[in-house]
Amino acid sequence: MPAIIPLAAFSDNYIWAIREGVRAAVVDPGDAAPVRAFLDRERIALSAILVTHHHGDHTGGIVDLLRDRAVPVIGPAREAIPGRTLAVGDGARVEVPGLGLMLDVLDIPGHTAGHVAFVGRDAAWGGPVLFCGDTLFAAGCGRLFEGTADEMWRSLSALAALPDDTRVYCGHEYTLANLRFAAAVEPSNPAVAERAARERAKRDHGLPTLPSTIAEERRTNPFLRAREARVRAVAEAHAGRRLARDADVFAALRDWKNAF
Ligand SMILES: [Zn+2]
Numbered sequence: 326m327p328a329i330i331p332l333a334a335f336s337d338n339y340i341w342a343i344r345e346g347v348r349a350a351v352v353d354p355g356d357a358a359p360v361r362a363f364l365d366r367e368r369i370a371l372s373a374i375l376v377t378h379h380h381g382d383h384t385g386g387i388v389d390l391l392r393d394r395a396v397p398v399i400g401p402a403r404e405a406i407p408g409r410t411l412a413v414g415d416g417a418r419v420e421v422p423g424l425g426l427m428l429d430v431l432d433i434p435g436h437t438a439g440h441v442a443f444v445g446r447d448a449a450w451g452g453p454v455l456f457c458g459d460t461l462f463a464a465g466c467g468r469l470f471e472g473t474a475d476e477m478w479r480s481l482s483a484l485a486a487l488p489d490d491t492r493v494y495c496g497h498e499y500t501l502a503n504l505r506f507a508a509a510v511e512p513s514n515p516a517v518a519e520r521a522a523r524e525r526a527k528r529d530h531g532l533p534t535l536p537s538t539i540a541e542e543r544r545t546n547p548f549l550r551a552r553e554a555r556v557r558a559v560a561e562a563h564a565g566r567r568l569a570r571d572a573d574v575f576a577a578l579r580d581w582k583n584a585f
Pocket of ligand 1: 378380436459
């Protein structure tokens with residue numbers, strides 16, 4: 326079973342290192358320095374780079390890392406990714422080079438047009454895992470830079486349908502701010518208040534709030550809860566109009582959060 330280790334980058338990014346023995350792959354290396362420090366400290370070799378989307382804070386370290394060692398770079402087919410050697414999209418099944426672990430690729434447009442997620446379902450992962458970049462966050466979701474609200478709602482619904490025990494490895498530590506918004510949307514959801522206390526304690530001890538789980542997101546993430554009658558009612562009250570479809574409720578929540 327691999328160890329999945331957060332490497333903090335910039336002010337609130339996580340680069341995820343997937344370590345198996347003396348090798349590791351990294352997901353979304355926006356900066357080479359924390360990856361190199363990790364590899365040197367552990368005396369292990371980089372075996373591959375996985376990329377969820379093209380933003381610089383997820384790709385900025387790739388070219389620098391390839392200077393040390395030419396490793397495969399697996400990234401979304403519909404986006405420009407520096408150094409990419411394998412372009413992947415929906416339905417692809419790829420082996421993480423050097424680690425012998427399999428990942429399934431899902432297209433999850435919305436934050437960017439070609440954003441992908443990597444899902445590990447095999448027993449070798451020790452339980453299902455999801456690397457979802459800036460699409461699903463702990464208690465939140467990414468901004469709609471290139472996609473529509475309908476696309477993002479479909480993408481989030483596909484992720485929400487993964488097994489409850491799926492561990493969620495996303496790209497940023499935004500959890501506490503996201504939970505403040507979740508509490509504004511659902512002030513009477515006890516799971517939100519309970520989670521906020523638990524996550525605050527982790528941050529007070531300098532610990533990441535990640536990984537989350539899909540079950541936890543379904544209970545507390547307002548952007549996955551647009552089908553709930555209470556969430557619809559509060560979104561309609563805030564928007565000042567009827568919201569016909571679940572995707573419209575999602576869109577209203579996203580607009581509200583942008584100005585929150
Ligand atoms: Zn991004």
